[in-house]
Amino acid sequence: MLLDILKKNKLSVTDGRKKILELFLNSDGALAHADIEAKTGEMFDRVTVYRTLQTFVEKGIIHLIPTTDNSVLYALCKDNCEAGHHHDNHVHFICDECNKTICLEEVTIPQVKLPQGFVPKHSEMVVSGVCDDCK
Amino acid sequence: MLLDILKKNKLSVTDGRKKILELFLNSDGALAHADIEAKTGEMFDRVTVYRTLQTFVEKGIIHLIPTTDNSVLYALCKDNCEAGHHHDNHVHFICDECNKTICLEEVTIPQVKLPQGFVPKHSEMVVSGVCDDCK
DNA sequence: GTAACTGCAAAATATTTGCATCCTT
């Protein structure tokens, strides 16, 4: 699974990529750069983490989640994501209690009617509140 | 108008606040810290801009717009926004061409049905594509 | 062997904090 993903995307298999991808596969929610750094400790250079995340985003292995603070959140894309063409049009949920960000794969972002002249290409939706675990 | 907003929020009227609020009132879209710094030049210290924006957010004069990069975008709240209780549940549009972020006041964020156990408090929706000016 | 990846150092950028001074009320 892990190796498949890397190979399918023509990425050489390195310790850093394996470890970071594993973190995403084992996480139900989104991860920030800081989360990954915390969970990998001294294993890799901070720069490597930045570059690995960037590579994963470019290849469409992970996608970005919008936030209102100046942070960057990443979450795993599902199988049908490909480079440059993501199908991650699901709603993201941020829990105010535990602060986790969760991909609600089964909740599709609804279409909205835009004013005259606006052409939509991509939509993002973030709902915050209390998650199932914290309620 | 400008003074009313500051007074209504019990903020002392200073040059910085007047100027920055004026920028928002005259802007159809969202502004980043950098935009404001660029438009005010050497007028105020960078720190003052940070603190002013933070104050405006706390008072509910402006609100944050979610982004996928590590930037922070601010937009003016409409009249019925109050501290801690925003009514800014409208869709934001980011134009891929001119890169402007526009508040679509008239487009309300639709409700979505969440999985069992999730309690929604607040929703954000960002649509990107091509805006009316750039098409 | 070669291209790609990593670590290190350093630069560039962004944000926060403390404190003395100045301005608004």
Next chain:
DNA sequence: AAGGATGCAAATATTTTGCAGTTAC
């Protein structure tokens, strides 16, 4: 006059870049 707001300096934090050494294929 008093409290709040600002500017400055400096500390932190974050992200990017270049390059030399190492690793995957």
